[in-house]
Amino acid sequence: MFNASAQDAANGKTLFMGKCASCHNVTKKGTGPALGGLEERHKWADHNEILKWAHNPTGYMATDPYTQGLKAEYGSLMQAFPDLTLKEVDDIVAYINVTWNEFKNPKPDAGAGAGAPAATGNSALIFGLISIVLGVVALILMQVNSNLKKMSDDAEGILRPEPVPFYRNKVYIAMIALVFFVIGGYYVSKGAIGLGRQKDYQPVQPIYYSHKVHAGINQINCLYCHGSAWDSKHAAIPSVNICMNCHKAINAYEKGPKLYDEDGKEINGTAEIEKLFAAAGFDPKNPAKWDPSMAKPIEWVKIHNLPDHVYFNHSQHIRAGKVQCQSCHGEITAMDEVKQVADLSMGWCINCHRQTKVDFNYSQGKGNQFYSIYEKFHNDIKSGKMDSVTVENIGGLECQKCHY
């Protein structure tokens, strides 16, 4: 099949995607073997053999030790494709060969990606230095001024008391003390307020897990991994088996952009995936043998921490409050390494609680409907069905009102 045209390969691609791709990949093992270079294996150079196999795998295997070996290796037998024609097999193989050759002889990388992100200039530093230099120049000029004045006084014969040197001049000392007091006070109060706050905290995690790649580029819903945010107080860190839902098949980082850590060092994505495999006890060469119960938890570093005396509940905020994850966690879909965006201070919480409008909206059938009971009471009192509302009516006999 060396005269396969591009048209055949294009047909083959459609067929491959529709019939084969669920289990086979050209370059990688999947549920079934990698199909790249299949014509060099077994009798597959003869497409009639492939056709016989695909029409009736069970029958073919009965007299063929090679495919018996494949069944033993992969643990399952291919489904039969009784409608497949020889022309279709030719096309599929043409597609496989084109893809395999492209994989073996990759084109030189056009633009090898943008370099590491350049460090951003710090204008505060420049302005600070300029201020200091100007301050020194001003002092020197003032000193020169007083010296010149003294010289002119001497020349004109005016007697003045010996001038006080500037470091004993009370005005100067008072001014400098005031400046130090203001600057020092600013830093002391800023430091005291910042004590215990972890804004911008961006720890090094045991595995370089990029939220940008997962939640941004690949559009995985936050709740896929942090599903318990919907049901409970915690937005739980996924256990290893949830990572392995996809990474059982995705065992190399190939299609995303180049990754860099915050220090500009390039990250090898495939090596990071191998760290996951080590924790999961998974051998990518032998996927069928994996036992998920032997997985070890990965010790991720907790970033967002609230003290013991604060109760925060994720499900309440995202379901009743309909707050988006990004409102507090920042633009997580653009972060490679996650950092804490909000300072999680009480003022920050309160500010949002002051501004957020509660979506009662019970007349529309949506909204959180939490306080619809009050509207019912209001109407019942107006119509005379009730004369007053007791504490019991509004949940006063719930055990947890007192015993929590």
Place this chain on the structure above:
Amino acid sequence: MMKNIWIVTLVALTGMLISCNGVRREPGRAYMPDMSYSRAYETYASTQNLKDEGINYTALPVNGTFAKNDLLFHYPYKNDSAGYANSATVKDPLPAMDAVQYLEAARLYLVNCGICHGTKLDGNGPLWNGGSGPFPSAPRNLMDPLMVKLADGTMFHSITYGKNAMGSYASQLNVSQRWMVIQYIRDKQANSGAATDTTAKGKMPMADTTKKK
């Protein structure tokens, strides 16, 4: 001597400004560490010291027990080829969903399944994306006649234990959520017009947003 003081001050100020510029890898100090970092066993705190003392704390459930919500339905088959074959006889224990449950099922599908099987159930979610996504195997087209014919129980078996390249979703979807997702898929299959399936339920009513309180 005066000159020296100026130089020292200048260097100190410059140092202070430079040190403000960088990645924060440490959480910093807290006023009362005992309060900031819980002394009680919080979620994800290590319980190794309890394990060392032989205390059973948040360990795996005892064999043969199952969660309260799963009492509704106990799936009897193991993850082997006999279990897969037998799964076809299992019937969906859930009654037909109402509008609210349907919306919840749609949410569960979109969060957990749509990433591969696509929002249109066509097997072309963002992870596959016609072969240009990172996933190396094409996800099943759930609108495919083969999938329409697939028994409810077998679908449940595959979600529970995983199938081919797909992993187990037992930790992300509880038993009734799995059945809700299956009902959602059946509803979509029945209403796509692409395939005819007599077992699927009729069109579910969508949420009635005009409902008066």
